Amino acid sequence: MNSEKMKIEVWSDIMCPYCYIGKLNYEKALQQFPHKDEVELEWKAFQLNPVMPGNGEGTPVIEYLEKTAGLSEETIKQMLEQIGKLAKDCGVTSNLENSIAANTLDAHRLVKLAATKGLDSEVMMLLSKAYFEEAKDYSDHSVLKEIAASVGLDLKEVEELLNSDLYAYDVVQDTQEAGNLGFDTVPTFLFNRKYALVGSQPEGAFLKKLQKSFDEWQKDTSNTDANIETIKGKACSADGTCEI
Numbered sequence: 669m670n671s672e673k674m675k676i677e678v679w680s681d682i683m684c685p686y687c688y689i690g691k692l693n694y695e696k697a698l699q700q701f702p703h704k705d706e707v708e709l710e711w712k713a714f715q716l717n718p719v720m721p722g723n724g725e726g727t728p729v730i731e732y733l734e735k736t737a738g739l740s741e742e743t744i745k746q747m748l749e750q751i752g753k754l755a756k757d758c759g760v761t762s763n764l765e766n767s768i769a770a771n772t773l774d775a776h777r778l779v780k781l782a783a784t785k786g787l788d789s790e791v792m793m794l795l796s797k798a799y800f801e802e803a804k805d806y807s808d809h810s811v812l813k814e815i816a817a818s819v820g821l822d823l824k825e826v827e828e829l830l831n832s833d834l835y836a837y838d839v840v841q842d843t844q845e846a847g848n849l850g851f852d853t854v855p856t857f858l859f860n861r862k863y864a865l866v867g868s869q870p871e872g873a874f875l876k877k878l879q880k881s882f883d884e885w886q887k888d889t890s891n892t893d894a895n896i897e898t899i900k901g902k903a904c905s906a907d908g909t910c911e912i
Contacts, residue, residue: 673708674885679846679856680792681716682772682806684904685751685764686868687855688796692758694857697874703882711788713776713842714854717908724808726770737909747912754868755800763803769908770807773839778812780835782821790819849896853903858896860885867901867911 678694680687698704717736720726733739739747748764755762775795782791794815798804804811809830816826829835846856857865857874859881865873877899902911 673706674860674882675708675710676860677710677712677858679712679714679842679851679858680854681714681904682775682792682795682799683716683769683908684854684910685755685762685800686901686903686910688760688800689751689754689758689868690855690857690865691793691796692760693869693871694874696758696871697878700875701878701882707878707882709789711779711783711792712846713772713779713839714846714856715772715776715839715843716854716904716906718771718773720769720771720908722771722774722807724770724805724810726768726805726807729764729767729769732769732908737907739909743912747910750912751910760797760801763801766803767799768803768805770805772806773836774809774812774830775806776839776842777829777835778816778826780838781825781829782816782819785821787819787821791815791821794818853905855903862896864896864898865901866898867903869899869901873899 678691680691698707701707727736730744733744734741748762751764752762779788779791779795782788795806798811798815799806806812812830813823813826817823846852849858851864851866853866855867857869859865859877862884863877863881865877904910
């Protein structure tokens with residue numbers, strides 16, 4: 669039996685509401701999983717619409733969906749209602765109608781820095797909450813520093829990060845890796861490089877996949893990318909638009 673932890677890789681972006689909902693459902697499922705201490709989660713960056721402005725110059729989500737994504741007022745209303753219902757089922761309140769869409773590169777780079785301290789999941793959760801619930805511009809460096817400080821990251825290191833291009837290459841590599849594996853939407857949860865849950869998935873689906881992949885991982889330590897079994901739900905695509 670493998671002595672290491674089973675790995676779950678998650679390709680995600682902060683401005684994807686389904687990513688936040690997916691993470692919340694995953695966490696609920698993990699708490700019910702008897703072998704949760706033998707599971708390791710690794711965050712992978714997947715930038716939606718990487719040409720968007722950053723540095724606190726984001727666009728209101730409604731305006732972004734209308735002008736950039738070309739969605740109608742009725743379509744946007746329907747999308748917000750459906751996402752709001754999913755959020756309620758997760759125990760959180762959606763504030764997407766007031767949220768800001770912005771470049772996520774610096775946020776992803778902060779997650780990469782946090783990963784070196786074992787704090788990436790905490791930072792990703794707070795970034796997603798800032799966007800989804802608090803309607804903060806996650807590209808604003810003051811917001812990023814506030815989140816970093818709240819989890820105990822060294823603010824001098826964070827300052828150096830934000831004033832450089834540290835981890836920018838890693839963010840691009842993560843997105844390219846997703847493409848190489850055949851994934852072009854988020855969230856994508858990849859279990860032991862064998863099973864993928866893509867898009868909006870319920871708590872039960874995560875629990876079922878955790879058990880199945882863990883049982884197989886215990887028996888066979890070899891991994892392959894050749895035949896990944898994928899279950900798809902509603903997701904966000906590379907241009908920053910989300911399915912309804």
